Amino acid sequence: MAVLADISNEFIREEIEEFLERPEEVGRSIGLFARVTPKMQEIAAGIIEGEDDIVDELTRAALDEGIDALEIMDDGLIAGMSIVGIKFRDAFIFVPEVLACARAMKAGMAHIEPILSASGIKSLGTVIMGTVKGDLHDIGKNLCIMMLRGAGFTVHDLGVDVDEDTFMDAVEEHRAPLLGMSALLTTTMPNMGKTIEAFIDEDLRDDVKIMVGGAPVTQKFADDMGADGYGKDALACVSLAKSLLEERAAQGV
């Protein structure tokens, strides 16, 4: 039976001691981190701290050393993320911190993905995501992106305040079958409609499925603006993305 002292990384030890309360979770985490190499513990610590450049560097170095991609993913990245999930659940950290961790996760996964796809794990598809023009809200969109990436989509994040041309350029450039738009304000929601109109005007509308979401958006508004789907939250976003792609495949595009 492993004990806390078996974990070499001091930061991880402190995290477990300080933030984990449920005995089964403490036990499981100690067991996990006592088993993994110090390098993987360091990567996990980078994830927990939300340090994307550290994770980026450590992951690349680990792969260069010949450490198996799956081991890095399991023992480093995901192990770290599991602590993040618990800390968030118990309100030690909040959404902005979680998103920083997700960013660090992405930095690590960027190195892992090519190796995974070489093993036959294909991306589910490419999604362009952005918050519409005039709107600077990004949390909902970022949570969606986190989920989509986790589920195996390739996501190109255009950020906030994205105009129609930028959306169209990105869809064309990445030949993305799927576009997700977010708006958090009633005043910017109409710009979703504008963007869809622009796609129609440029005869690009049939090439892409468009999903929309955000506080003021409802299924009815989504229908009114001519979107293909509406997702009420980040979970719905993933299943929506999957079903839109299936729909698209069925249409033989």
Added chain:
Amino acid sequence: MGSEVSDTRQQEIQKSLDRLTEILSGIVVQADEQSLTRCPYKNARDECTAQFGCRNQRKRTVEGERRLVCVGDDKLDYREAWDSDPESVKKAGDALAATRETGRRRRDARRRKSRTGRQKRKSGHRTSNAGRRTSNAGHRTSNAGRMARQAGQTLFDLADELSKQVPTSCGRSGLCHECIVEVHRGMDALMPRTDPESFLEGNYRLACQAAIIEPGSGIEFSPLRRVPKILTRGRRRRVDLDPMVTRSGDAVHYGGRPVDQYRGGIYGLAIDLGTTTVVMELVDLESGETEHVCAFGNPQRIGGSDVMNRISYDGKHRRELWRVVANTINYEIACMSDRFGFAPSEIYETVVVGNSTMRDLFFRLDVQSIGTKPYKSLTEHEWQQGKRESTALSASARRLGLKINRNARAYSPPLVASHVGADVAAGLGVIDFDGDERTVMLVDIGTNTEVVIRHDGRMLTASCPAGPAFEGGLVKYGMPGYEGAIDRISFTGDGFDYTTIGGTAPQGLCGSGLVDLLAELRRHGQISAKGVFAEKRRREMTLVPERNITFSREDASNLAQAKAATYCGQFILMRHLGLTADDIDKLYLAGAFANYIDIDNAVEIGFLPGVPVERIEKIGNAAIQGAREILLSRRHRTETEQLVRGIEHIELETTPDFFEIFVEACQLKPMPGKPRYWN
């Protein structure tokens, strides 16, 4: 065999990915739940991480660090900090429906137009490489624009064709309300107002929304801004440099506190928000020099031409008037910045003056209380109740929507009383109103004329709602002092001699021309004191036959009433103090159009009292001048705040014999030397 190994590995990887998804799903579910009770932009240190300037963000010093903290109440739905009231949700829905409808109409029109069928944009690009595709992005907008222009054209498209400048900042989506235009001809040739235009009345439209039904039907329209040629700078006095904003080494200080790094310049902006005309003066706060003055028609005229109309408009369409004027000011700042090579972020303070309504609208205050008895600004009510020290206002310029330095402040001197606003307070500072021993009167002529008298230690003020008749309103060929306005006119017996501003072909008469006209017609017996033409049944006379410029009895009557308001203000105040015109030692005439007025003619029709001409001084736009001095001198600011405290306000309408005086005042004749209604 190889594929079997690969299969196992794939399964392992998939298992890991599934576990990750499981963790993330837990997080997302939790985030969703948590966001009901805690704003998701708030981090573990209770700092606000929002990039969009949430209204609950405050800069606070916590543990010696400047932090953006959230002061929102998490118990409530944090989304209130954004914008989710039912009305705006409905508006957004309407805008969506409108966008779709316009798009559909446009495409239908395009389809009908092109017999050859649509040119698929992508056919040319799909095969080319990605880089090429991106570089083509620039062309897209212009292509789309061109197509739209062929049919289902909007006024904005038409303006593009005519190279007319119409401002916009929302990509012509009907959201920013900057592209308001006045349609002079052809309202019928336009589609009905769309939902984004529901706040507009009369002949005003949003250029981006107004679709043209019949192209080529001679539609005439102009953007809201028109630059008047009459720019008065007022008296330039030397002011001891003591501005609120100063440079201290590499830092810029506001009232002694560091607010920014020195960027190469420190500017202040004086703004006189006239009901009809807005004047802005850009002042270099390091040298005290005025860098630039500009003036433009107040775009708030979409809400009516006088103060009362605007108050009721603001009641119906809250903040639209604020928005339209802030937009226009930003546009002018951007133009100035382009032309004179300074950055808007180098403007650290703006001093804004205007009558009570104009000022409060600008500061986003509710103005309804100014529209009902006792006609006082909320700030004046609060001041009287001891809730504030003064009616002066100070606010973050960013909160007021001004695109200048992010730490810039907007200051307004106090109101004098009731409708008599901060513009008059600023103007009084320019003439050293309380430093003088004699009997002094200031008349600031405008859409709302204000009178202030000081005599024997007493100071009285009144506001006279003259209306816009002398500034282009209510008179068929009246116009503000733009190019082409007749500014001088005299009767020759069989016709009229005149001069125009800019010497161009006449388009109408501005205020000074109208005063001349009334006096000349009276002098030559062409019109009676009651405004009846010599040929009694005549309704209209021709002034400039070749341009069809006419003058009607109705015009004369509207001018007489506007004049009467000014008359009443001066007369009643003078009477209160037992004064006649002879007793006035100094009469200061302020206001842009006062500078061009012929004094003899003004006295002839009873626009001004018969104060000997050598005692009258025209001081031009005293308000902007005062605003400039307040920018430059903190002492001046305090003095102005002190000065207004002693001024008593006389409500003209409550004078018992007001009606009789007003009827008398409507006559086109001089004010009596000895007041007839002597108490």
